[in-house]
Amino acid sequence: xxxxxxxxxxxxxxxxxxxxxxxxxxxxxxxxxxxxxxxxxxxxxxxxxxxxxxxxxxxxxxxxxxxxxxxxxxxxxxxxxxxxxxxxxxxxxxxxxxxxxxxxxxx
Amino acid sequence: xxxxxxxxxxxxxxxxxxxxxxxxxxxxxxxxxxxxxxxxxxxxxxxxxxxxxxxxxxxxxxxxxxxxxxxxxxxxxxxxxxxxxxxxxxxxxxxxxxxxxxxxxxxxxxxxxxxxxxxxxxxxxxxxxxxxxxxxxxxxxxxxxxxxxxxxxxxxxxxxxxxxxxxxxxxxxxxxxxxxxxxxxxxxxxxxxxxxxxxxxxxxxxxxxxxxxxxxxxxxxxxxxxxxxxxxxxxxxxxxxxxxxxxxxxxxxxxxxxxxxxxxxxxxxxxxxxxxxxxxxxxxxxxxxxxxxxxxxxxxxxxxxxxxxxxxxxxxxxxxxxxxxxxxxxxxxxxxxxxxxxxxxxxxxxxxxxxxxxxxxxxxxxxxxxxxxxxxxxxxxxxxxxxxxxxxxxxxxxxxxxxxxxxxxxxxxxxxxxxxxxxxxxxxxxxxxxxxxxxxxxxxxxxxxxxxxxxxxxxxxxxxxxxxxxxxxxx
Numbered sequence: 393x394x395x396x397x398x399x400x401x402x403x404x405x406x407x408x409x410x411x412x413x414x415x416x417x418x419x420x421x422x423x424x425x426x427x428x429x430x431x432x433x434x435x436x437x438x439x440x441x442x443x444x445x446x447x448x449x450x451x452x453x454x455x456x457x458x459x460x461x462x463x464x465x466x467x468x469x470x471x472x473x474x475x476x477x478x479x480x481x482x483x484x485x486x487x488x489x490x491x492x493x494x495x496x497x498x499x
Numbered sequence: 500x501x502x503x504x505x506x507x508x509x510x511x512x513x514x515x516x517x518x519x520x521x522x523x524x525x526x527x528x529x530x531x532x533x534x535x536x537x538x539x540x541x542x543x544x545x546x547x548x549x550x551x552x553x554x555x556x557x558x559x560x561x562x563x564x565x566x567x568x569x570x571x572x573x574x575x576x577x578x579x580x581x582x583x584x585x586x587x588x589x590x591x592x593x594x595x596x597x598x599x600x601x602x603x604x605x606x607x608x609x610x611x612x613x614x615x616x617x618x619x620x621x622x623x624x625x626x627x628x629x630x631x632x633x634x635x636x637x638x639x640x641x642x643x644x645x646x647x648x649x650x651x652x653x654x655x656x657x658x659x660x661x662x663x664x665x666x667x668x669x670x671x672x673x674x675x676x677x678x679x680x681x682x683x684x685x686x687x688x689x690x691x692x693x694x695x696x697x698x699x700x701x702x703x704x705x706x707x708x709x710x711x712x713x714x715x716x717x718x719x720x721x722x723x724x725x726x727x728x729x730x731x732x733x734x735x736x737x738x739x740x741x742x743x744x745x746x747x748x749x750x751x752x753x754x755x756x757x758x759x760x761x762x763x764x765x766x767x768x769x770x771x772x773x774x775x776x777x778x779x780x781x782x783x784x785x786x787x788x789x790x791x792x793x794x795x796x797x798x799x800x801x802x803x804x805x806x807x808x809x810x811x812x813x814x815x816x817x818x819x820x821x822x823x824x825x826x827x828x829x830x831x832x833x834x835x836x837x838x839x840x841x842x843x844x845x846x847x848x849x850x851x852x853x854x855x856x857x858x859x860x861x862x863x864x865x866x867x868x869x870x871x872x873x874x875x876x877x878x879x880x881x882x883x884x885x886x887x888x889x890x891x892x893x894x895x896x897x898x899x900x901x902x903x904x905x906x907x908x909x910x911x912x913x914x915x916x917x918x919x920x921x922x923x924x925x926x927x928x929x930x931x932x933x934x935x936x937x938x939x940x941x942x943x944x945x946x947x948x949x950x951x952x953x954x955x956x957x958x959x960x961x962x963x964x965x966x967x968x969x970x971x972x973x974x
Contacts, residue, residue, distance in 0.1 A: 409857055418811060418856040419818070419833065420849055421841035429846075434854055436912050441800040441858075444870050452873040464735060466728035478595035484825035493820055496832050 409434050502527035504658045507566050507715045514559050521554035521565030521610070524661070528567055528612075531659040540634040541644075541654035543572050544580060545613030553610045561608030562722060569660035571651050572614045573621055574598045574706065575695040579611070583697050584629035585619045587823045587843030598695020599730065600664065600706050600723045607722045615650030615663060619845045620814065621671055621699045623647050624914055627904065628847045635904065636678060638938075639945035642901040645675030651709045652679040662710045662719060666696055668703045669802055670896070670921025673933035676709055677896035677950025680935045682967065683709045684716045687957045688928035689734035691720075692727035700809035701732075703802075703925040713934060713968040717741035720960060736958070744961050745968045750784030754966065755889035759795035760920055765898045768939045772949040773895045776936040779973040780893070780966070788889050792881040795923065797874050802922040803915055804858050804871035811855030817843065850911060879927040886956040891966050894920050896933045896950035900941070920952060930955045934967040936974050 411431045415422045422430070476489060485492040502510065502524045513519045529547045536542055550567060557565035570576055573583045575594035582588040601611060618628035626634045626649025634649045636642040637657035644653040648665030652675035655663050665672040667685035676683025684707045691706050698704060708719035721742065726735035756777065761770065781787050819825040819839025826842055829835035844852070858867035885892060898917055907914045924931040936951040951970055955963035 411853060414853050414857045414860065415849075416837075417860060418852050419815075419836040419840055420844070420852060421837040422849070423841075426846065426849070430850055430853060433850060433909075433911055434857070437803065437854060437915070438857070440912055440915075441804055441867065441871075444797060444800050444804075444867075444874055447794070447797055447870075447874050447877070449870070449873045449877075452876055463731050464726060464728075464733065465731055474595050479821075482592050482595065482822040484591070484819060484823070491821055494829050494831050494835055 408438055501531065501658065503531040503661065505661070506711050507563070507662055507718055510566060510661065514565050521557045521559070522551055524565065525550045525554045525567060525610070525612070528659065528661070531657075535657050535659050538635070538640060539637055539653050539657045539659065540632050541615055541650045541657065541659060542569070543582065543584065543614045543616050543631055543650065547612055550610050550612035553612075557610065558608050561606075562718070563604065564608030565610065566608070567610040567612050567661055568604055569613050569615050569651060569654050569663035570601070570611055571648050571663070571665045572617050573666060573697040574601065574664060575697070576601050576611050579614065581614075581697065582631065583620045584617045584631045585843065585845070585848070586630045587817050589631060589824070591824045592822050596695065599692035599727045601695060603723050603725070613660070615648070615654050615660070617650055618647035619848050620697070620810070621647040621666055621668055622810070622847050622851050624670065624674055624918060625902070626650060626675070627908065628845060630845045636901050638680060638947055639901065639941060639943070641903055641943070642947070643678070643904055645678035645901060647671040647675075648683075648709060649675045652676050652681055652683065655679070655681045655709050655711060662708060662715050664706055664719075664723070665709045666704055666706050667925065668699050669806060669918050669925050672707045672709060673896050673921050673931055673950070673952060674918075676933040677952075678901035678948065680938070680948030681709055681711060682713055682716050682935070683707065683933045684720060684960070685924060685931045686720060686724065686960060687930040689732055690724050690736070690930070690958065690960065692725070692730040692733040694727055694729035698813040700806040701813060702809060703806060713964060713971050714742060714745060716932070716967075717745055717964050734958075739961065741960060741964055744965055747965055748783065749780050749966055749969045752785045752891065752962070752966065753788055753889040754780060754785045755788050755790035755885055755892045757790050757792045757795065757885070757892060757894060759792055760894040765895060766900065769895055769897070769899060769949050772937040772939065773893075773951055776951050776970055776974055777893055780969060783969060783973060790885045790889060790892070792885060792923070794874065794877045794881050795919070798878055798923045798926060799916055799919055801871045801874045801878065802918070802926060803854070804867050805875060805926070807851040807855030808859050808868050809855070811852045811859065814848070814852055819843070847911065875926050878923055882923070882927045882929055882956070891959070891962050892954040894952045894954065896920060896952040900939055900947040900949060924954055929957050930960050930963055932963045932967045934970045936970060
């Protein structure tokens with residue numbers, strides 16, 4: 393099997409992803425430079441992962457697709473969780489035993 | 500011989516006989532870190548004063564009593580920082596709990612004194628994506644140690660750690676072990692609890708040992724494996740002593756060579772080293788069988804859909820609300836998320852979150868994520884078919900020796916393609932180990948290690964450890 397070289401891959405797919413739109417879905421602010429760089433790099437990556445189009449999937453049993461085998465659930469009983477003070481110590485801002493954030497809902 | 504240069508087994512014998520104390524080991528380690536780590540950069544932090552105190556009270560009757568173990572920076576150790584080598588968590592997070600593997604190490608008497616560098620959130624294969632420190636390869640400081648567990652591998656290789664834990668999502672234990680000339684084991688999915696490992700791609704992640712030799716790898720696996728009610732994907736399993744069958748040899752074993760793993764694109768010098776060790780295994784009585792893993796060529800594409808998809812979901816927890824660094828003066832809550840994540844994440848993490856968000860987004864989900872899950876099942880089936888014919892599979896760990904620092908910095912796809920031999924094991928949930936099988940002399944005269952990968956069936960660690968031990972003895 394030949395390990396393909398990235399430079400040999402077509403990069404005509406750079407228009408397929410709108411990086412700024414997707415970054416907004418992911419709640420990441422991007423600078424213009426990052427946006428331009430990611431547009432090119434992600435275009436090449438998406439061009440590559442598109443090779444999955446060639447795979448014959450007729451024989452794949454879609455019923456039990458990668459079902460997590462033997463997912464082992466514990467007994468449904470209450471157990472002691474982590475200490476509130478320990479957890480709040482990692483919060484950027486907290487008050488009265490709660491985490492503080494900017495106002496979310498207008499009055 | 501310096502204590503820090505010795506294996507767990509060798510040190511344990513001297514501890515039990517009373518020749519040395521655990522504090523002697525910590526002293527030797529402190530000296531090694533002091534003299535080497537400024538150059539190598541394997542550690543993000545350590546507390547050797549606390550380690551000396553732990554050493555004084557260590558219970559030497561326990562399996563790892565008095566032995567210091569280094570921990571990758573994405574595994575929670577109560578009271579220590581856990582930054583995943585990210586600005587997002589740097590200086591802003593102290594673990595409020597122990598990961599299950601850490602609880603097991605403590606119960607076995609190990610001393611947890613330091614945290615090793617890594618690619619940010621385990622995304623990368625050179626450790627250059629760490630936002631906090633630079634780590635170099637101890638065999639050639641102009642080269643990368645590999646990644647993402649590069650700090651753990653470099654620490655063990657430079658003898659500034661006796662042994663370490665890493666995590667492997669697509670090769671992140673085996674590949675740096677190969678580049679650094681140490682032993683790296685990725686256990687089968689479910690063998691080891693993931694509770695307390697900061698999740699990257701939950702269906703692929705496993706914690707495993709990076710050690711100086713195969714016996715230490717088996718010893719650490721004895722301690723860290725086991726089902727755990729805090730991780731529903733961990734498996735209840737009979738307690739096995741993985742060291743017991745290590746010296747049984749390979750005579751009569753059937754070892755498969757996947758023809759897809761020995762084609763073009765591999766450095767011929769790497770292929771020669773791997774073939775030499777295969778010949779030695781054959782001379783020792785193993786039967787070498789050519790096999791086929793027909794969907795190998797789709798593994799990288801499948802992985803780079805599934806892993807970023809899971810990462811985009813897992814890393815949504817880093818939003819600047821509950822932990823980590825929050826941006827100054829957020830205008831409103833969305834602005835808080837967006838700018839905290841902009842500041843906190845490095846480029847590779849952003850790239851993968853955006854890619855993962857894209858493949859999961861409306862209209863693309865079937866074309867990418869669903870399709871990748873189907874191809875994943877075919878890759879899994881390839882291995883199931885192969886293990887009907889062979890006991891274990893042999894291959895290179897990587898197509899090349901450790902690259903120069905900065906070599907593929909601006910070409911992430913080229914870096915991803917080099918993961919070809921390691922990622923299938925994660926997609927299939929099987930176990931794999933990297934064991935040193937020789938060195939190649941670089942143009943500058945450095946001796947660069949090459950690793951042999953041994954892949955075993957799901958929960959087949961005993962078989963691969965036995966083969967790895969034979970390689971270690973024969974090479």
